[in-house]
Amino acid sequence: MGKLVENLKEIKVIIEPEGRIIQGKRGENLAQILKRGGINLNTWCNLKGICGKCAIEIIEGRVNEKKEEEIKIWKIKNWPKTYRLACQIFLEGDIKIKIPEESIIKDFKILDRGLMIKKEIEPAIKTYQISFVHNDLVRAGSILDYLREKLNIEELKFSLSSLEGLSEFDLENDVIIYVYDGKELVRLSKGAPASPLLGLAIDLGTTTIVMEAIDLESGEILGRQTDFNHQLSFGSDILSRIAFACTSPDNLKKLQTTIIDELNQMIGKFRDGCGLEEENFMEAVVAGNATMNHLLLGLPVASLARAPFISLFSSIEPLRAKDLNLRINPEARIFIAPNIRSFVGGDISAGLMAAGLFDHPGPFAFIDLGTNGEIVVKKDDQIVVTSTAAGPAFEGGNLSCGLPAVNGAIWRAELINHELKIETVNGRPARGICGSGLIDLLAIFLQQGVIKPDGRIARGQEKIEIQADIFLTQEDIRQAQLACAALKTGFRLLLENLSLDPRQLQAIYLAGGFGQELSIENSQAIGLIPRIEKEKVIFLGNTSLAGARLLLLNNSSRKDLLSFLEKIEYISLAMEPNFQDYFLQALKFGPWP
Known part of the structure; x- marks a missing residue:
């Protein structure tokens, strides 16, 4: 009983320099306490202690000893003795900490622009102002039948709540009827219609x-x-x-x-x-x-x-x-927005619709370069699609110094007069590497021979220093290899399925925030995308958002989309006999074909 009471004892987590206090319990995980307190701690690995992104500095207080994985990260990062991973700390008593800026998720560079599509405005929801004429109402026999007649919708659907709403209206006054998809009564109101209708x-x-x-x-x-x-x-x-x-x-x-x-x-x-x-x-x-x-x-x-x-x-x-x-x-x-199949979802179907690619004769490829790495290839009337387990490396995950596209993330790198020059998000002091910066750095180090085509760091080094406290380890490069190989293998198998050589493609369309920032030359140099003319690689922006907007404003597009999806063939990479061989070949950095 005494031990149970002890475990339920409230413990203070004091965050300096502001002196904020968050309450926790003995034995509770520090990262979870901080998140419960509204602190957006960077826990990319879901508290497994392997991403190294939730570092805190202990000022006062006793905590549990480090385990092997945390010690490994601590050594690679060359942290001071007071640094620990919040996700690996279980409270034993009151604790006073500081949270480094890089351990908090904020200031994302979010791609919030996409294609602006010119299409007839035809929303699914429409409003009608109805006046009740006594003689016509009596002839119709019921209020609902009267509305069906006035709206010219014979199979008008309704809910019990909407019928109850009708009974509350004074039939001497006009009523505003909201109809969804030309067949369902969803709302009633008095006076003028909602303005604006949103x-x-x-x-x-x-x-x-x-x-x-x-x-x-x-x-x-x-x-x-x-x-x-x-x-x-x-x-x-x-x-x-x-x-x-x-x-x-x-x-x-x-x-x-x-x-x-x-x-x-x-x-x-x-x-x-x-x-x-x-x-x-x-x-x-x-x-x-x-x-x-x-x-x-x-x-x-x-x-x-x-x-x-x-x-x-x-x-x-x-x-x-x-x-x-x-x-x-x-x-x-x-x-x-309808899913296509498996891990290929409504963001891809809506994006294809927004870009008008279902009507494009092809051949072309559409790629969303994210964790799932969805790829679509179209040739004439044939459309094949797959998803690849690219992992979070392109979004800064699973990298020792990886970051999403936040302030201070290295998003661009180039060699100028044999000197490495970097650019960071919003020009802030560098504090990590995001996906587009990773691609640039890999291409540069590959060109210099610092990284071998098989991914090994030259001369047996453990890591490549970029600047103070920012580096790439051998494991980081391995993560990038796996991501590139997954995409390259999926792309190659889809092309083979349609008997296409990548050089026959009229275009490669890149969607999403990561694709928007890519260097085409560097992406081709490491083999992320195939070598075709630079002008054929086209950035589309946030096609998922553009697709959602199109489907919202044009109801007919939804029906068209469902019809188009019936023509798509999903290719399961796991079922492809050449997948393993192609994947092992694709692990080597370098241009293709």
Whole structure:
């Protein structure tokens, strides 16, 4: 009993220099305490102690001893004795700490711009002003039949709550009817229609989220919000979140609640910053990968974790906002951009639609260079698609000095007069390396012979110093090799499937924030993308957001998209007989073909 009481004792975590206090319990993990206290600690590896990004400095207090993995990171980083990994500390008593700036996630460079598409504005939600004429109402026999006749919608659908709402209206006055997809009565109101009638376009990424508030009648973007995905607390990549979700139903619920709460916070900023009424948001379109779609809906992801790696759904009927606890109009509809297959989700299908690539004769390739590394290749009427386990290296994960594209991350490097010159995000002092900077550095070191084509660092060195406290280790280079090899192998197999040589491609379209910052020459030098003419490599920006916007403003595009998806063939790399051989060949850095 005494030991139980001791374990429940409150412990203070004091954060200097501000002196802030967060309460914890004996034996509780320090990283989890800090996150609960609202500190966005960088825990890319989901508290496994292998990414080295949650360093804190201990000023006072006793903590548990370091384990082998932490000692290894501590030596590589050459940290002072007072530095520890927060995720590996379990409290024994009160503790006073400092948190280095690089251990906190903030100031993401989020790609919040995409293609601006000129298409007829034809939203799924429309409003009608109806007057009740006594004789016509009596002849129709019921209010609902009268509305069907007036709207010319014979199969008008309705809910019990909407019928209850009708009974409350004074039939002497006009009523505003909100109809979804030309067939479903979703809202009733008195007086003038909601102005403006609003919708949300949401790019639900693994790492970041972008949300736009859009006038559904004019198509005008009235506001835009960006943030990192708060699910990063549970893992930096899709696979770690799947593992977390599969551990228990409570963990799955935590992931869903985290994302819903974040979306509601972003919606609230439209109200507070732009004066937009939540009640007037009548629809939202979400474009996310298959896993994020499942987690948003609170659906199990176990089927994505084991062969044959399939999702619970490809397309799903629009949901009501109140079913997801989204703080917009309760009867607003939520349209989820359809998944293509397995790990190729609605962000890719929406992106292809936004770029107009379904109508493009090809041959071309479309690549989203992220953790999943989705690749699409089209030739005439044939479209093949796959996803590759590229891992988080291109987003700064699993690297000793890796960072996402935050202030101070090295995003560009070049040799000028044999001297290495670097550029950082927003020109801040360098404190790590993000994905585009990694590509540049690898190409430079490969050219100089500092890195061998097989990935080994020359002369048996343990690491390559870039500047004080920023370096690449042999393991970092190995992570980059695996990421490049995964993409190259997937690309090569899709091309072979369509009997294409990469030099026949009319274009390679690159989507996403990482692709937007890439050096084409350096990407080709290490073999990330094949050698074709530079002008044929085209950056499209945030196609997922552009696709969500298109699907929000043009209802016909949704039906077209579902039709196009029937023509796509998914290629499972695990089932390809040449995959292993091609992958081993692709581990070598260098241009191809």
